[in-house]
Amino acid sequence: MTTVELPADAMDPTRDDRKSAKIAAGRVRPEPGAREVGGFGLGREVLRSGQMLQAGVSGDRFSPEDRFCPVFFLDGERHKKARTAIARYFTPKAINTHHRLVMERTTERLLGRLRATGTARLDELSYELAVAVAAEIIGLTGSDQATMAGRIEASLFATRVGSRNKAVRFGVGLVSALHAGRFYLRDVRPAIRARRAERRDDVISHLIDESYPDRAILVECMTYAVAGMVTTREFIVMAAWHLFEDDALRARFVAADAADQTAILEEILRLEPVAAMLHRRAERDVAFTGAVAAAGDVLAINIRAANVDPAAVGACPHALDPDRGTKQKQVGSFLSFGDGSHRCPGAQVAMAESRIFLDGLFAVPGIRLERAPDLTWFDGLGSYELRHAVIACTPAPTAD
Structure with missing residues (x-):
């Protein structure tokens, strides 16, 4: 399919580029x-309010009073302190001086394998x-990453099985605990032992310095694994x-500098946010512009x-316009990474690795999409899933 790029003032108002x-x-739908x-x-406004607390995503399983409550479920000063402590792993400096090397090396290896086959x-x-x-950011670098990836995927089993039957929920819980245990024994525990012997600049080393017990480190690792x-x-x-x-769009991406490539990716993410809903609970009565939340009310922000x-993104909101963020003087991804104190800390990392990989992918000779992905929905995470997309290229010549 070829899309003719329209001038911004002539964009078709009926155009919808969302997949x-x-x-x-x-x-x-909200919880x-x-x-x-x-x-x-x-x-x-809700996401930026200090009176609206993190809600949803099984947050009731963790008590904010627990010293080792995962940072994702904290609010207020404790959350601010915890976020500040880990912020150094996600800064542009960290990306440029450390993470970029992993992104580029891994991309080169993966695309080399693509060209070979x-x-x-x-x-x-x-x-x-x-x-x-x-894995590099977290500190899970000591185990085989391919098998670790499978264990992380398996740990999401409980979120894929929704049932009100107590027996079913109990069985699902046992299976999920088994997968989490395998992830701990084969990936997390060896990493903890290695970091206790020698600290590195990663999340697990930081958690050890903060005296986190192994179980709390496991929970943090699973949270970062799913998010990252x-x-x-x-x-x-x-x-x-x-x-x-x-x-x-592809021609523009291939010819663009890093800033423009990022703008293109952010606009795609605006239209296709991976996370669809964010929930917040009112700590007390809160007045917003044109709305009020009573204490205990839960608001579900529909990111999509x-x-x-x-009113925020301008004309033709369903059309893909890479210049939209600049024109609207907004962050190009809008609310795709959330906002406020709980905005995704790894947003810049995700954009950088996506850009580096796609920049390399579209430089592969003869690259083409042979099979479009199957599009399904994952209710447990409230997001789309894309599987079985097949790409092909001109194979690299083999040595005689």
């Missing part, structure tokens, strides 16, 4: 009892990349799908709806 909109329309927020302005599954390549980058590996895999495939099927709110 996941149809499936999301029937699956995105029971939550009130949905769809506008960008109110959604951002002439074909590959894109979701498998993107997952290997995401695992390598996240699973979601990035989906986005890389989605971005590649858009670029493969839009000749003009907020990201196509014309």
Whole structure:
């Protein structure tokens, strides 16, 4: 499919470039009892409010009073302190001086394998990349990454099985605990032992310095793994799908500098956010612009709806316009990474690894999409999944 690039003032108002909109329309919904927020302005206001606490995503399993409560479920000063302590792993300096090397080396290895065989599954390549980058940041570098990736995937089993039957839930819980145990024994525990013997500049070393017990380190590792590996895999495939099927957009991406490539990727993410809903609970009565949340109320910010709110994103909100963020004087991804104190700390890492991989991918001779991905929905994470996308290229010549 070839898309003719239209001048901004002549963009077709009926144009809709979203690939996941149809499936999301029937699956995105707030948790029971939550009130949905769809506008960008109110959604951002809620996410930035210090009186709105983290909610949803099984947060009731953790007590904020616990000294080792995962940072994802903290709020207020404790959250600020914990986020500040780990921020150094996600800064532009960390990306440029350390993480970039992992991104480039892994990309070179993966694309070399693609050229050697002439074909590959894109979701498998993107997952290997995401695992390598996240593992380096977390400190899970001592075990085989391919088998570790499978164990992380298996640990999400409970989120894929929804049932109100107590016996079913109990069985699912046992299976999930088994997978988590394997992840701990084969990946996390060896990493903890290695870091106790010799610290490195990674999250596990930091947690050891903070006297975290092994169980708490396991929970943090699983949280970072899902956030840094699973979601990035989906986005890389989605971005590649858009670029493969839009000749003009791909040509612009290939010719662009890093800043413009990032703008293109952020606009794709605006249209296709991996996370669809974010939930916040009112600590006390809170007044927003045009809305009020009573103490205990849970608000569900619909990221997909907020990201196509014309009041914030401008005309033709469903059309892919890489210059939109600049024109609207907004962060190009809008609310795709959240906002406020809980904005995704790894946003810049995810964008950098996606850009580096896709820049390399589209430089491969003869690169083409032979099979578009299967698009399904993962209710447990509230996100789309893309599988079985097949790419092919001109095979590298072999030595006689």
